[in-house]
Amino acid sequence: MNKYQYDHNYNAEMLVSPEFKIPVMPKEFELATAYVPYQVMNKIYEPMKALMKGTIFPELYRPYVKKKHDR
Amino acid sequence: MKIDRERLEMLKEIMAVDFSSIELNLYLDTHPMDQKALAIHNDYAIKLMKLKEEYQKKYAPLTHEIISKCPWEWIEEPWPWEIDYEMGGR
Amino acid sequence: MWIYEKKLQYPAWVEGCDLRIAKGLFAQYGGPDSELSAGIRYLSQRYTMPVKEVKAVLTDIGTEEMAHWEIIATLIYKIIDRADPEEMKKAGLDAQYIQHGHDVYPHDAAGVPWTAAYIQAIEDPVTNLTEDMAAEQKARTTYEHLINLTDDRGVIETLSFLREREVVHFQRFGESLRMVQEYMDKKKY
Numbered sequence: 251m252n253k254y255q256y257d258h259n260y261n262a263e264m265l266v267s268p269e270f271k272i273p274v275m276p277k278e279f280e281l282a283t284a285y286v287p288y289q290v291m292n293k294i295y296e297p298m299k300a301l302m303k304g305t306i307f308p309e310l311y312r313p314y315v316k317k318k319h320d321r
Numbered sequence: 322m323k324i325d326r327e328r329l330e331m332l333k334e335i336m337a338v339d340f341s342s343i344e345l346n347l348y349l350d351t352h353p354m355d356q357k358a359l360a361i362h363n364d365y366a367i368k369l370m371k372l373k374e375e376y377q378k379k380y381a382p383l384t385h386e387i388i389s390k391c392p393w394e395w396i397e398e399p400w401p402w403e404i405d406y407e408m409g410g411r
Numbered sequence: 412m413w414i415y416e417k418k419l420q421y422p423a424w425v426e427g428c429d430l431r432i433a434k435g436l437f438a439q440y441g442g443p444d445s446e447l448s449a450g451i452r453y454l455s456q457r458y459t460m461p462v463k464e465v466k467a468v469l470t471d472i473g474t475e476e477m478a479h480w481e482i483i484a485t486l487i488y489k490i491i492d493r494a495d496p497e498e499m500k501k502a503g504l505d506a507q508y509i510q511h512g513h514d515v516y517p518h519d520a521a522g523v524p525w526t527a528a529y530i531q532a533i534e535d536p537v538t539n540l541t542e543d544m545a546a547e548q549k550a551r552t553t554y555e556h557l558i559n560l561t562d563d564r565g566v567i568e569t570l571s572f573l574r575e576r577e578v579v580h581f582q583r584f585g586e587s588l589r590m591v592q593e594y595m596d597k598k599k600y
Contacts (some may be wrong), residue, residue, distance in 0.1 A: 343420075
């Protein structure tokens with residue numbers, strides 16, 4: 251499965267708001283705290299393709315493969 | 322209930338562009354300063370306005386905010402859950 | 412306020428008449444991890460959310476979930492509308508037919524009516540968002556279970572769309588949590 255690679259010149263800090271300094275993943279973090287990496291938009295699907303996939307973002311597309319009696 | 326082929330194609334195009342717009346809407350909620358996303362969203366907004374205006378003029382209202390003929394057009398069938406979206410042939 | 416737009420978010424369709432999966436689909440219509448639970452949960456949590464970006468996320472995703480609730484109802488309706496009582500009985504939908512006819516009533520796959528006990532809104536923004544992230548995972552898993560139980564192409568495609576939405580929503584709630592954590596951190600000083 252592909253790990254998402256970010257272009258590190260284009261980081262989330264610039265995209266959120268002046269009040270929040272939010273990197274894609276924090277360098278300093280705390281225990282007992284959940285962190286989801288901040289997405290940075292890159293390319294998007296064309297509208298009809300996006301509708302059929304369920305998202306415009308290729309990096310968020312996680313198709314499900316139906317299980318075939320393999321318990 | 323089947324609808325006219327051209328009407329169905331336009332409705333699907335509206336669904337697709339509206340969906341892209343909503344996706345960007347959600348992204349912008351958490352990335353309000355992303356100017357690239359904002360620009361794409363605004364492009365889609367313009368396209369969507371044009372498509373919806375054309376659809377409503379030609380076929381049927383999408384919201385109650387319409388200038389209606391008599392009888393009141395909003396009530397007309399088919400309602401969204403009744404439409405045969407003809408997806409099986411792809 | 413809410414305005415109704417007279418279109419579905421996705422062109423929901425069914426290939427045939429899989430009545431058994433129609434029974435299962437109620438899980439996402441009125442069950443614990445249903446679109447209804449999601450919509451009501453997020454829309455209820457938005458009032459006390461201190462971060463404006465997250466007020467928007469909760470409102471927008473809550474609204475989208477209600478549109479998904481409509482899609483599930485559409486799938487159920489398209490499957491059961493033409494079924495006669497005998498066919499419904501054979502598919503295990505006799506309780507549904509007796510108590511609700513062909514109406515799409517908000518109960519779960521076993522007939523248990525929806526309740527607000529399925530959701531929580533507890534004011535603490537970290538807690539609320541963590542609940543929301545869990546809700547998105549539960550919904551995603553429920554969709555996978557439903558997809559496993561049918562071969563109807565229309566149902567599978569429509570449910571796959573709805574399932575992918577849960578993945579995206581999880582990402583947005585995750586980002587919301589990051590903002591809320593920053594906000595709570597700043598409040599300390």
